[in-house]
Amino acid sequence: MVDGPAHCGACHTPKTLLGGDRTDQYLQGANLQGWSAPDITNNRRTGLGSWTADDVALYLKTGHNRATAATGPMAEAVELSTSRMKDEDTKAIATYLKSLPGNRDEARLAPVDANVMAAGGAIYRDQCSACHGIEGKGVPHLFPALAESTMVHSNDPTTAIRMVLRGARSVGTKAEPTAPGMPSYGWQLDDRQVAAVLSFVRNSWGGAAAPIDAAEVTRVRSDTALRND
Ligand code: HEC
Ligand code: HEC
Structure with missing residues (x-):
């Protein structure tokens, strides 16, 4: 269902050189030429780790929540697709995204100057x-x-x-x-x-x-x- 009408993976999963999905980095964020689509797994640092499933569902339904607002290509995905979904569908997507652990072996970051x-x-x-x-x-x-x-x-x-x-x-x-x-x-x-x-x-x-x-x-x-x- 996440690969349903809005094709989240089309924008949020990085592509191989031949244009296929990098399945090992599913929904971990991708560059769309001019925009980047973020990691939408449950990763704590780069992903949706600090959002509740309700935060995610509200964002998909309304385009806004307590953390952020949808803009650019995501504004279109919300307008044409997710805002028109039934509440149970946006909730199901949210629950699914929150179940994805994302990248577990990130490099340690050095402190910023x-x-x-x-x-x-x-x-x-x-x-x-x-x-x-x-x-x-x-x-x-x-x-x-x-x-x-x-x-x-x-x-x-x-x-x-x-x-x-x-x-x-x-x-x-x-x-x-x-x-x-x-x-x-x-x-x-x-x-x-x-x-x-x-x-x-x-x-x-x-x-x-x-x-x-x-x-x-x-x-x-x-x-x-x-x-x-
Ligand atoms: C046409 C490309 C495209 C599609 C399709 C798309 N997204 Fe996005 N998404 C983006 C871009 C670009 C951003 C970054 C801009 C923004 O935050 O508004 C984004 C941002 C987000 C964010 C916000 C994260 C934050 O903190 O700001 C979430 C959550 C999200 N997308 C979930 C989804 C889900 C779930 C789907 C499938 C139902 C989906 N997206 C489909 C391109 C897309
Ligand atoms: C007048 C109010 C206002 C000021 C001042 C402002 N912003 Fe924003 N900012 C917004 C709004 C509203 C959005 C959401 C816009 C959208 O999604 O299209 C936003 C979005 C953002 C985002 C994207 C966050 C996300 O989750 O999508 C970043 C990063 C950001 N602002 C950084 C800054 C920085 C850095 C400054 C100062 C140089 C700044 N903003 C000044 C209102 C403001």
């Missing part, structure tokens, strides 16, 4: 905390709780970077028609500052993820400048 954390923290307090909260808790259904967003901790940070550079509008659904938006910072913050603030966000409030370097932001900036999605 203290200067990067300090610089990123200062930008966060100035520019981001008004909406996402000083403790990364956000406002349920309005502003994502970055502390609990899988998008934030994704091994592939493409989506988080592009959202900071270009801003984003989340999906509006019948259940939740208001679609909160995120302003763009691409004109205001340079690549080093975007890298620092996201490295800070990825490694605060109990979260951990590899830091982002400026070159990665430069890459996303030039890739997405050429795209209109």
Whole structure:
């Protein structure tokens, strides 16, 4: 049923060179050219480990929950498919995702450079905390709780970077028609500052993820400048 109408694996499972699914990394996150789809297994660090099954079901039904909001290709999947499912189907998908252990042998992460954390923290307090909260808790259904967003901790940070550079509008659904938006910072913050603030966000409030370097932001900036999605 997870491989039913919305084909979660089509976007969330990495592909082999020949375009088949990497079944050993089923639903552990993939790059879609211009977007990254996060790990949606129950992995504690990169996946849905801190969400309840109800959080997952609510997200699929409404496009929002206390942790995050659906945007880009996922907004479409919610709009055209999951928001129209019966509650028992979104619940069944949620229960299934919560049963997947995900990657069990991750490399240990080195602590992030203290200067990067300090610089990123200062930008966060100035520019981001008004909406996402000083403790990364956000406002349920309005502003994502970055502390609990899988998008934030994704091994592939493409989506988080592009959202900071270009801003984003989340999906509006019948259940939740208001679609909160995120302003763009691409004109205001340079690549080093975007890298620092996201490295800070990825490694605060109990979260951990590899830091982002400026070159990665430069890459996303030039890739997405050429795209209109
Ligand atoms: C067309 C591609 C596509 C399809 C199909 C798709 N997703 Fe996604 N999904 C994405 C992308 C890209 C993101 C990241 C953007 C975002 O968070 O809104 C995402 C984000 C998510 C998140 C949010 C994680 C977070 O913390 O922000 C969950 C949960 C999720 N998808 C579950 C599913 C499930 C379950 C299905 C199948 C019913 C599915 N997706 C189908 C592309 C897709
Ligand atoms: C005016 C309120 C506002 C401000 C200020 C703001 N954001 Fe956001 N942010 C949002 C909203 C709303 C979303 C969800 C948008 C969507 O999904 O389309 C979001 C989404 C995100 C996401 C993706 C999280 C997820 O789960 O999908 C990241 C990462 C993020 N913001 C980081 C930042 C950073 C870093 C800053 C400061 C440089 C910042 N935001 C400033 C409102 C804001």
